[in-house]
């Protein structure tokens with residue numbers, strides 16, 4: 001990977017996205033385990049909670065008629081970003097933030113550090129939420145100030161980056177506090193931070209078959225989970241909402257699928273059990289949205305220090321060392337060769353299990369080589385599914 005991008009993404013430490021070879025294998029081993037069914041159940045619960053709070057907020061803010069459930073949303077960007085960030089903070093760090101900021105401020109315990117507040121605690125420039133929001137909105141200047149610029153340059157000569165330095169310091173302190181709290185816990189939970197600490201402790205016991213995770217590696221990976229996870233999910237959800245708004249048929253199709261899956265479930269989605277309900281929910285809308293508007297539109301690779309043999313259309317090719325290759329996801333997703341003549345048409349039904357058998361087997365090979373999504377992508381799928389289902393159930 002380009003060393004500038006690597007430097008920027010390694011602001012807090014080495015991580016799975018920027019590493020290669022044996023370091024990648026070591027980090028992969030530690031970072032894969034926290035993404036499991038138990039963590040997915042947390043995503044499920046938190047998404048339902050956040051959806052209910054967000055929809056309540058929309059009703060309070062935007063209702064214009066006597067019916068509170070009718071409202072017009074003109075822009076969802078900020079709210080959806082907050083929604084996905086809150087979910088990552090909860091399932092990643094165990095910090096539960098209300099959709100509407102609270103007013104509390106407390107220094108009494110370590111937990112007080114993460115209470116939602118209007119003003120930061122003494123010694124901090126940002127509250128936890130506002131530091132995360134700052135990172136989210138100013139990702140480029142955060143990268144430049146803290147990842148690209150040589151560390152030797154005194155901060156005092158770069159006053160325009162003051163907030164970027166402050167946010168970087170505060171996030172680092174918050175993350176370190178979370179890691180040290182996790183390390184002293186008697187029982188670790190299923191969030192990602194506890195999962196990484198659990199993996200570290202397990203390796204300690206295995207007596208060094210694989211080196212344990214360092215604190216920098218824990219921080220570095222938590223940081224990339226946040227960066228890789230919440231913007232991608234937010235963008236996908238926003239596209240899904242727009243596609244639904246433009247396609248009445250797709251709304252009906254989704255709504256019927258949700259009704260079918262939840263007709264004998266409690267009315268309140270908070271009571272829906274992840275293991276029972278999630279498998280019944282349909283996923284075509286998420287898959288079709290990601291096909292048409294993939295938030296990661298290119299997958300970069302390079303040959304490294306050695307030449308690589310590849311086969312394309314049954315012809316062997318030799319790629320020399322230090323060659324960059326970019327897999328064009330959007331190009332693949334609109335290729336009529338794989339999707340048929342209606343590749344450019346939004347049609348969630350093409351993914352429906354009931355019609356899937358009839359569709360080309362090649363689709364599955366190209367898009368889901370292992371017949372499924374990777375574990376982190378399923379976090380986003382859960383969020384999209386659950387939030388749409390919980391919203392729809394309120395309307396039943």
Ligand code: HEM
Nearest residue numbers: 016017225228229232233236295296299300376377379380
């Ligand atoms: C719609 C949502 C998402 C999309 C479209 C997406 C897309 C991708 C893609 C295409 C890659 C492969 C990049 C490459 O190989 O060069 C990737 C890797 C990765 N994603 Fe996501 N992602 C999503 C959500 C998430 C979430 C929610 C998380 C974490 C909470 C996450 C964390 C990661 C990580 C850590 C990697 C690197 C994995 C590795 O190298 O083994 N992603 N993602």
